[in-house]
Amino acid sequence: MSSSVHPRRSGKRQKSTESHQEMIDIETPRSSVPGSVTHDDDILLSKPTSRHTNLHTGHQSSIMARMPSQQAIQSAPGANLTRKDCHRRWVRSSRSGFQSIPNDEREDQIEDVEDEDYSHEHHEHRAKLIKQYASNMKRKREEYQKLQKATALKYGNQGHRDRKQKGIWQSVKQGFHENFSFSLWRSHLKEVEGQFGNGVLSYFIFLRWLFYLNLMLGLMWFGFLCVPEILLAHRNVVSFDYATFNISQSIANTTTGASIYCSPDYIANTTSTTHLFIVIISGKGQMECSQLFYGNYTADVVHTPNIPIYYSMPFVYFVVTLVHFILSLVLVARSASNAYQKSYIEGGSSVHQFCNKLFGGWDYCICEQKAAELKMKSIAHDMKVDLAEEIRAIESKLRNKKEKCTIYLKRILVNLIILGILSAAGAAIYYAAKETIDSQTTSASSAFLQLLRNYTASLTISGLNIILPPIFSILILYENYSPNFEVQLTLLRTVFLKLASIIFLLASLFTVTRNAASGGSDTILCWETYVGQELFKLVVVNFFVVVFATILVEFPQRFIADRIRSQTICCIPIYPPEFQIPKNVLDLVYAQVLCWLGAFYCPMVPLMIVVSLVVIFYVKKISLVYNNHPSQRPYRTSKSNSFFMLLLIISYFLAAIPVGYGWANLTPSKQCGPYRSQSTVIDAITIIVKKNLPTIAWDILSFIFSAGFIIPLILIMRIITAFVAFTLQLPPIDIIITILAVTIANY
């Protein structure tokens, strides 16, 4: 029997195999010999591993033996190749830290004790395989002793000593990881995961990731721009005249650098409001001339007499923004590809959803009865939902023509209505923004009214973002989709709403810049600061809306749901609040878009977002723990993760493209900012770079950025990415590359 089952064994291995087989023959499954006295685990495994068992059943073993892979292994070169391949795979997998040795080779390699060049890694390899062996402790110890004897034969004591040394290093590393590993908010996240599951946890992990990203960016902005601006503002500044490249002495040495560099009209305008709260909230007055906004930064190369410091503010500003965008893109793309890979792996399992639920559904970490009941209920509920979907799919195939017509008509109607709503919302935002612009130059009766007028645009946007999504979720009920698809479609429409609101706001701001270029008495003097202020206001309003929506909605909801037994008030059902993951993740993505968009015009925005993220984390978590019930619906984490990452990428381009366009085509305002009196930002940078680099370098650079080089580069990159995508079977990311290239080549 042994020869038929393992025809591929060579001579030496035959011997060990047979002894192995003998050992298995001695073992009898306990169930088949009920009366036998089996001692404690001093004897061998009572139940052989399933692999052996299956190979013993003739049916499958004959199929296995006929497989081409097995046939290949039989031949001598095949056997060597397998061993080499195994070793290579083991080395690779041990580097990544995850054991991925398939079962076949595992059994093979365990037997292979004598005939190998016995390196230290091979020893480790087999040691790892022994750990993986699905049998009891005694058996594993015996295998290990065999292994050690073989090592001792070949290498004597030295091998053992090496092992021990390596063991010390490993244990030191492990001790370090055990005692000193730091992960922000780890206890909070564990609490959330334990009580609410993976879906909600993914939201908080996303939040933490955004926190790290924004912290990095914010510190960069602060360190490279604000700190030098503060430190060097009092020195003897040497003004750099772009037009003539002359370095002339500064006009006067004053306390605030702003007053040299903003025209006198501007300063008079902005220091009129006195109320501190209004100043802070609206970003006007004293705030406007602070480091908060673009307008304050000087155009100078600062030169102090004693210590020669050349700090070219315009150049640094540009470079920091570039790094801001490129770093964000790299990090977002990296985690998007991770998320996509994970969801690709999981995507295949939609075929196996029932297997999944039954075999892998139970969470072994649960150790409280309430949680166990909840888990069981959620599994049962989930299975019912899946069954209902199957039934629904069958029914929808059986629909007759009339029903189909009515359903399609309804769907078209609902889509048209939603399109109408979105356009109306866009128009509302546009006019509100226009009102805000008007309020800059005229002033209302009271300061409070003026504040409201300032905030018109932001309040409109936030108001629409609150009101419209519930309307969408009501409208979708008429469209008769499956529940999963309903959720996705509502999410998609909310995304459109949020992105559209940003686009409309940008359109209105664009008209501002147009006006500013034309001049006149009723224009805004420093349009970049105005844009920065608008985005600043949006960030502030978004933050307050999120925090107060959580506090003011969820606490009362739970209060009412607990007290009122029938759970309806005037026929409106009040459920205990559930944590809505898509809505909250969208809020985070929206805040991040504002950060990317606003950083160039208001360099403190990333740090503000960091602070707001910290506050939102604690508010959400406390509200979650006190108010919410765990959701009954299961949440496909990785699919949603990849969707949100895709969303983040799209929003990234939505933020990056306007800024890039502004660099290339919009005239900086004449009175303020690092790029005053230049035609475009890009021109200013070109002048600076040209002045400071040797001619050769400039020639090379200008060639690289010209059309003649970029287009072949794009073509080559397309080919490469298409090839890579084809081999890895990922979606074509060359679209992203193309968009990037188009923006670069635009100027």
Add this chain to the structure above:
Amino acid sequence: MGNRQSTFTEEQLEKYQDCTYFTRNEILTAYVKFCELANIRGKVALKQDYSKAMKLRIGPDAIKESEALRENPFAMRICQVFSTTERPGYLSFNNYLNMMTVLSDRAPAELKAAYAFRIYDYNDSNYLEDDDLKHALKDLLFGVDELPSKEVNMIVNEIMREADLDDDKKLSYMEFEHAILKSPNFLQYVNTLISLYQRIVRTRTFDIFKFTKIDINTSLTCDAFTVANF
């Protein structure tokens, strides 16, 4: 050096380390936990002989009280599968350690799948048949109202349709492994609170030998973050 534990020699601990995915401290913690389940206090446990320790057995009711398996619907099956002692369902320390290491988050998916197959195979036939699946479903949904039998049959049919590749109305180990290793939940969920042990070890690293009282104040958490792709 004070209260040195005298049950295991260093060599024995190393051997355990070689056969499991645990570190030395975790093995000691697991041993103390095991003795607690067998109603022996931590201090006394560490002073026992090796041979005496090896003779300890814990029964299914004691195992059902441990936090790891208290609410687990498959607890009985797990005991039966991992037990290799003379009384089926009773675990020795080696069995207990084996069980803990298979259920820990360092064990690879194939090892867990091998044992999962045995756990779900209620009649020990080395195949998962309809009855096995129905039994598993009933155990899994033990705390809730019974699913109507029509739905149970539908679910079992769906599972067979999904996983049975050679159409013999039963799932062999290969088909099971093929289905289960694609499951995203499996590796993530079939983990127990080994991190619980780690946390204890972390706080008491320097007095590992002074096991006066282990206060296991648990919150329901495990270290199996699969969403850590950010």
